[in-house]
Amino acid sequence: MAVADCVRTTLGPKGLDKLLIDQAMNRHVSNDGVTILLSLKAIHPVARMIVEIAERQEQLVGDGTTTAVVMSAEMIKEGKRLVKELGVHPTKVVEGIESGVRHACQLLEAEAKSISITSPELEHVVNTSLSSKLDGARLAKMVIKALRTVGENAKYNGGEYDFGKAIMVLRKTSMEDQVVDGVVLERKRLDPELPQEVRGVKILITRMDLKPVKESWVKENKNYQEILVMENDRMAKSREAVDAMLKTGANAVLIASPEVDQAVEDMLVAKGVFAARVSTEELDYLIRYTGARPARVSEDLKKPDLLGRAERIYEDEDNGIIYIEGGRGRNMVTMVVSGTTKETSLERWRAAIDGINAAEAALNKGVVPGGGAAELHIIDKVKDMRLKGLEQVGLEVVTSALESIMRQILANAGFNGLEKVMMAKTSPPGYGIDINTGEPVDMWKIGVVDPLMVKTTALKAAGEIAKSVLRIDRNLAAEDLSAQAMTETKR
Ligand code: ADP
Ligand code: MG
Numbered sequence: 001m002a003v004a005d006c007v008r009t010t011l012g013p014k015g016l017d018k019l020l021i022d023q024a025m026n027r028h029v030s031n032d033g034v035t036i037l038l039s040l041k042a043i044h045p046v047a048r049m050i051v052e053i054a055e056r057q058e059q060l061v062g063d064g065t066t067t068a069v070v071m072s073a074e075m076i077k078e079g080k081r082l083v084k085e086l087g088v089h090p091t092k093v094v095e096g097i098e099s100g101v102r103h104a105c106q107l108l109e110a111e112a113k114s115i116s117i118t119s120p121e122l123e124h125v126v127n128t129s130l131s132s133k134l135d136g137a138r139l140a141k142m143v144i145k146a147l148r149t150v151g152e153n154a155k156y157n158g159g160e161y162d163f164g165k166a167i168m169v170l171r172k173t174s175m176e177d178q179v180v181d182g183v184v185l186e187r188k189r190l191d192p193e194l195p196q197e198v199r200g201v202k203i204l205i206t207r208m209d210l211k212p213v214k215e216s217w218v219k220e221n222k223n224y225q226e227i228l229v230m231e232n233d234r235m236a237k238s239r240e241a242v243d244a245m246l247k248t249g250a251n252a253v254l255i256a257s258p259e260v261d262q263a264v265e266d267m268l269v270a271k272g273v274f275a276a277r278v279s280t281e282e283l284d285y286l287i288r289y290t291g292a293r294p295a296r297v298s299e300d301l302k303k304p305d306l307l308g309r310a311e312r313i314y315e316d317e318d319n320g321i322i323y324i325e326g327g328r329g330r331n332m333v334t335m336v337v338s339g340t341t342k343e344t345s346l347e348r349w350r351a352a353i354d355g356i357n358a359a360e361a362a363l364n365k366g367v368v369p370g371g372g373a374a375e376l377h378i379i380d381k382v383k384d385m386r387l388k389g390l391e392q393v394g395l396e397v398v399t400s401a402l403e404s405i406m407r408q409i410l411a412n413a414g415f416n417g418l419e420k421v422m423m424a425k426t427s428p429p430g431y432g433i434d435i436n437t438g439e440p441v442d443m444w445k446i447g448v449v450d451p452l453m454v455k456t457t458a459l460k461a462a463g464e465i466a467k468s469v470l471r472i473d474r475n476l477a478a479e480d481l482s483a484q485a486m487t488e489t490k491r
Contacts, residue, residue: 003040003047004073007033007054011066012371012409013131014435028343031132032350033065034058046076046469053461057454062357063129064454067405068461074404075466078397083470088393090470096387096394097470101463103385104398105456107378111429112366112452117151117161121367122359124447128370129358133351134344138177139337143355145179146333153331161363163356168285168334171349175319177338182310182325183289184334189276189315189322191269197314198274201324202307204250205278205286205294210241212261238263244301246271252313254278254286256294274313276322289327361451369443370450372406373432376424379403401462406432 009016010031020028020039030036037051050072057068075097082088115121126143130136146167147154154166170184189196212234238261245253245268252274260277268275278286286292292308295301311326337352339345368374379399387395406424407417413435420433427440432448434441443449 001073001077003037003042003044003050004069006040007036007066008070008073008408009412010036010132011070011405012412012435014409014413015066015132016412017134028346030347031134032347032354033069035350037065037069045475049465049468053465056461057457061361061451061453061457063354063361063451064458067454068458070404070408071401071458071462072465074401075397075462076469078400079394079466079470082393082396086393088390090473092390093394093397093470094467096391097397097463097467098394099385099387099391100382100395100398101459104375104378104382104402104459107381108368108374108452108455108459109366111374111378112368114366115362117148117363120447121449122147122362124449125362125367125451126355126359128448128450130351130355133354134347136351139348139352140355142177142179142335142337143352143359146335147356147359149179149181149333150331161360163360165284165288166330166332167356168332169337169349169352169356170334171337171339171345172319173339173342173345175336175338178334178336180323180325180334180336181331182323182327182334183282183285183332184336185276185278185282185322185324186320187276187278187282187322188317188320189274190265192317194269194272195274196317197312198251199312201252201274201290201310201313202248202250203252203254203286203290203292203310203313203324204245204248204307205254205256205283205292206245207256207283207294207296208241208298208300210238210255210257210260210264212259212263234261235263238267241298242267242271244298245295246273248301248306250307256280256283276315285332286324288330289324289332291327291329358451358454361453362449364453366452367449368452368455369430369432370448371432371435371443372403372409373424373430373443373448374450374455375402376406376421376432377429379425397466398459398463401459409435410438 017029017031018036020030034054037054042048042051050069053068053072054065057065079093082093083090123144127140130140150166154161154163156162170186242264253268255277290308290310293306295306309328310324313324315322335352337345337349339348379402382395382399385395403421407421410420410433411417415438420438424431424433424440430442430444431440432443
């Protein structure tokens with residue numbers, strides 16, 4: 001409960017931030033559930049489970065971590081109450097939770113609306129997701145621009161959107177916010193003597209083995225003559241490699257080989273082609289963006305369709321970054337997220353990614369009214385389920401979790417959460433409470449919408465943690481469990 005209390009006050013647009021201070025007295029301000037939880041270094045086993053829930057939500061959906069934690073805490077609390085105060089057997093409660101969660105997810109799915117990249121709801125979902133973040137409105141505008149620029153190009157196998165493949169997000173303290181139609185590399189070219197800009201770019205990406213001759217190998221051969229022969233051999237090999245690379249017609253060479261002989265780099269510089277190192281991670285973006293096929297062995301250099309194309313590649317020398325624009329492959333966008341300090345840029349960077357993730361989940365699986373309204377209005381239907389015997393009571397665990405989101409958002413906005421939830425309950429479906437006026441309002445109308453996936457993933461996670469906690473009747477201190485298991489097997 002203490003762990004959940006640490007993050008619940010951040011939920012929603014009026015939620016507050018947390019100031020985190022580590023052992024080295026570094027400060028960091030955050031509104032992000034996962035960030036706060038990971039910094040707690042929880043020791044209690046159940047607390048650790050809660051942290052894991054948030055991490056999993058982050059992995060599966062990328063948004064809604066606080067929602068998942070608030071629901072989990074509510075289910076554990078309510079489940080414990082049923083067991084302790086009413087004396088219901090935990091297994092009954094657990095069965096009720098299982099059926100309740102399954103049914104609630106189905107009801108939410110039935111209510112979800114599908115959206116497209118051009119629908120206004122895409123803006124709504126991004127705005128809603130970023131409404132509680134530092135400078136959220138500005139970030140939301142950038143995110144939406146990025147999403148629409150890549151558009152259908154971000155669809156991958158199965159026709160689902162995967163924006164992680166199409167949008168890069170960089171954080172920079174030294175630059176202004178930017179949405180770049182293209183790929184931005186945080187790199188410099190090999191030498192300032194090289195051309196700073198090339199147009200009509202033919203890009204060669206090499207992953208060939210360009211490793212330098214091992215130093216030890218040179219040392220072992222003390223004979224000067226032998227070293228000379230080897231050195232000549234090395235030069236000849238490097239020259240051969242560089243010649244073969246340039247024979248492809250490339251006017252820009254991007255090197256993704258892990259180690260590169262200085263001789264190769266020097267020769268590329270001497271030839272005056274645009275050349276830079278890239279990482280394997282950047283490589284994937286470059287391949288998709290320019291249509292290049294990386295050369296792995298020298299034979300690859302003879303293959304057709306080897307070179308990627310782009311309109312322009314150039315280095316911004318002040319900021320030490322390379323822009324590639326007008327690629328002939330898939331659309332790609334790079335968001336540069338700024339911040340005056342390292343921590344604000346980090347927090348804004350996280351928020352931007354949250355917004356992108358929310359949009360992806362919304363496009364792939366649909367949206368429901370936000371502010372806790374979707375959850376609230378299925379409560380009666382969940383209650384209508386008829387389970388045998390005491391399992392019915394277990395449903396209360398699920399319904400109180402469904403209610404907890406709106407209650408918390410409104411409490412954070414300074415209202416009496418419970419009172420306002422009652423008010424919303426008697427309003428039509430889709431209605432919640434306006435966080436500024438405290439009056440009932442149609443969430444669809446004011447554009448407060450959430451991805452369905454945030455809700456269903458959070459509910460399932462909460463159900464699972466509640467079930468395992470309720471099944472435990474005692475925590476026992478154990479010696480090293482893995483050591484114990486070893487001796488057991490030996491015996
Ligand atoms: P999480 O980590 O769970 O994403 P957030 O702090 O981002 O937590 O809050 C998300 C919740 O805030 C969602 O339930 C969303 O619907 C709600 N929300 C966002 N904007 C509004 C608003 N204007 N009115 C009511 N609820 C809102
Ligand atoms: Mg959020």
